[in-house]
Amino acid sequence: MTTAEKSQEDTEIYTFLDSDIQRAKDICGIYHAVTQREQFSRATPDVIRNFARSYGDDNPLFVDEDYGPDTRWGAQIAPPMINIALRKDLLADKMPREHRRPAFRGIHVFVSGSQTDWYRPVYDGDTVYAFHGFEKVELKESEFAGRSLFVTRIHVQFNQRAEVVQAQRVLTIHTERHESKKRKKYDAIEAATYTPDEIAAIDELYAAEAPRGSQTRYWDDVQVGDSLGDLVKGPLTATDMMVFHSGGYGFAPYTPSAGRLGYKNRQRIAAFYIPNEQGVPDVAQRIHWDSEYARSIGLPAAYDYGMMRDCWLTHYLTDWMGDEGWIESMSSQMRKFNYLGDTHYFTGEVTGKRVDGGRHLVDVEFRGTSQRGEVTCPATATISLPSRESGLAVLPTPPADWELIAAQMLKRHGELRAQKRRSGQA
Structure with a gap:
């Protein structure tokens, strides 16, 4: 590419097509089977263990197949964020053209945050499928930034019995791209360096960490204002990224x-x-x-995935709540980059407790703060805990219409698979 051609590319203006915006709105509420598999398609003790270890979680409930049978779950279960590494492809009919999502060519897209709801554990032998679609589309305009399209996509995961195990809503912001100029906003960020004493201080925090495990945390004993404790992650290395990939993500x-x-x-x-x-x-x-x-490309260093920090956030919660707790929902934001060399310190507190539909719930606010003192990933969550009066934590009930959709998709998957077998394609 010549200098003139590069200059022309840099000054090119990319704007939304009105037809793309309208199509995005029209397909809200239309769900499609996910026809692409993830790295793993069926949960096994090895898949579950390696995924937990990929983000530094040594909770025996996730990594020891001989530990789970003595818990309320009766077996080893998968960590909350297993959905990012585990999914089998579904066979489905070809999507009608009018139901396909718009391309938004040349438009910047970035993830602003996500909300995940958990309904059931994933066990050894479970196969996880999914359907997805646009849930909400909102256009915002400003004189400074032009037009931005806020799109909430929902991903619903279900097992081989058509039981919904979790749903994740991801907010993406699509922005128009005008004349580009070299950004200087990251020039002041310096790579983190550490003395042996500073590494020793981080190691002391690691040494003090441990999952609560079998020491039941009862709802009755939790008070508003209670600390959730401390968790450290880092300093982040390229090796950390490789291990995260080896666990199945990306x-x-x-x-x-x-x-x-x-x-x-x-x-x-x-x-x-x-x-x-x-x-x-x-x-x-x-x-x-x-x-x-x-x-x-103008950044000071390589950086992590937002989903890695979501794994860290759930690790913080599962360490605190113990074996018998259940994360019902978590909402997180990714506000800053987490560069190689950065260290994150997780802190949080209880902000409320209540009883809803027989479920004894605790609301918490928590966050990851970098060594620069920046909160990069604030989050809130609701946790179901056992109570001394009623016993085990009660799990929430997924929407019935989702499970109906899951059953229909599995049925069609089976029909199409049978057709392929008869035609000699499988």
């Missing part, structure tokens, strides 16, 4: 691959591969572990 829909599979993937999505400093095509996703590449 493959769909891009499917980073090696060798011949990498070549085939490059033919499928050539634009996703950008030559590195040696001229070798490599995934754009390496911005999460390759600081040289991150610096080449």
